[in-house]
Amino acid sequence: xxxxxxxxxxxxxxxxxxxxxxxxxxxxxxxxxxxxxxxxxxxxxxxxxxxxxxxxxxxxxxxxxxxxxxxxxxxxxxxxxxxxxxxxxxxxxxxxxxxxxxxxxxxxxxxxxxxxxxxxxxxxxxxxxxxxxxxxxxxxxxxxxxxxxxxxxxxxxxxxxxxxxxxxxxxxxxxxxxxxxxxxxxxxxxxxxxxxxxxxxxxxxxxxxxxxxxxxxxxxxxxxxxxxxxxxxxx
Numbered sequence: 001x002x003x004x005x006x007x008x009x010x011x012x013x014x015x016x017x018x019x020x021x022x023x024x025x026x027x028x029x030x031x032x033x034x035x036x037x038x039x040x041x042x043x044x045x046x047x048x049x050x051x052x053x054x055x056x057x058x059x060x061x062x063x064x065x066x067x068x069x070x071x072x073x074x075x076x077x078x079x080x081x082x083x084x085x086x087x088x089x090x091x092x093x094x095x096x097x098x099x100x101x102x103x104x105x106x107x108x109x110x111x112x113x114x115x116x117x118x119x120x121x122x123x124x125x126x127x128x129x130x131x132x133x134x135x136x137x138x139x140x141x142x143x144x145x146x147x148x149x150x151x152x153x154x155x156x157x158x159x160x161x162x163x164x165x166x167x168x169x170x171x172x173x174x175x176x177x178x179x180x181x182x183x184x185x186x187x188x189x190x191x192x193x194x195x196x197x198x199x200x201x202x203x204x205x206x207x208x209x210x211x212x213x214x215x216x217x218x219x220x221x222x223x224x225x226x227x228x229x230x231x232x233x234x235x
Contacts, residue, residue, distance in 0.1 A: 014089075016223065016226045018088065019227075024145060025149075031141040032054075032077055038102050040072060040076075041069065044065060045066065047066070047085035049084070050080075051078055052081060055077070058155070059152060077151065079145075082226075104118075106147040108143070122140050216229040
């Protein structure tokens with residue numbers, strides 16, 4: 001078994017400059033959403049802000065300052081708030097799955113009815129002028145904030161949102177499983193093989209050591225939470 005030749009353990013990494021666009025509630029920041037199969041971690045490298053989270057256990061606000069490391073598991077609705085030039089290195093479990101769609105924005109229910117309706121409200125055309133991309137990114141952020149506000153006011157609706165999100169991504173699960181198999185699973189199985197070799201006194205894998213470096217594959221793209229430098233999403 002050969003592990004995905006990316007970052008250790010099939011982890012994805014990106015640099016994020018959180019949006020400074022004011023929302024309808026006056027707070028600056030990103031688009032609330034959740035992931036269905038990926039935990040997400042933040043390493044704050046500059047500025048200040050917070051991440052608002054909503055789970056079945058309730059609503060929380062976690063302050064973010066340089067040096068803070070914060071993370072959360074699948075199913076956590078999260079919204080980044082930018083108080084002062086917030087910049088983050090983002091670590092994502094199952095490298096490649098978020099880029100492959102493992103994120104559902106908290107749009108109002110009528111936009112979650114089917115994949116086509118959802119895509120029409122959330123897709124940013126890659127060939128559109130930058131000003132148009134920014135307009136769409138901001139509009140979908142504000143639409144997601146509308147649904148997010150409803151969930152905060154009536155958290156009993158969170159279970160229905162979870163079901164709608166799962167239905168939206170179901171057509172992509174076969175693709176996701178293959179990415180997981182080639183990435184995080186392969187990395188874990190490779191570690192198991194190395195442990196077996198060491199137990200037998202076999203150190204041959206150490207002679208195959210390599211050093212790699214990556215540059216961002218996309219510079220300043222309009223992500224859900226801010227301008228994003230993405231490092232080589234697997235595909």
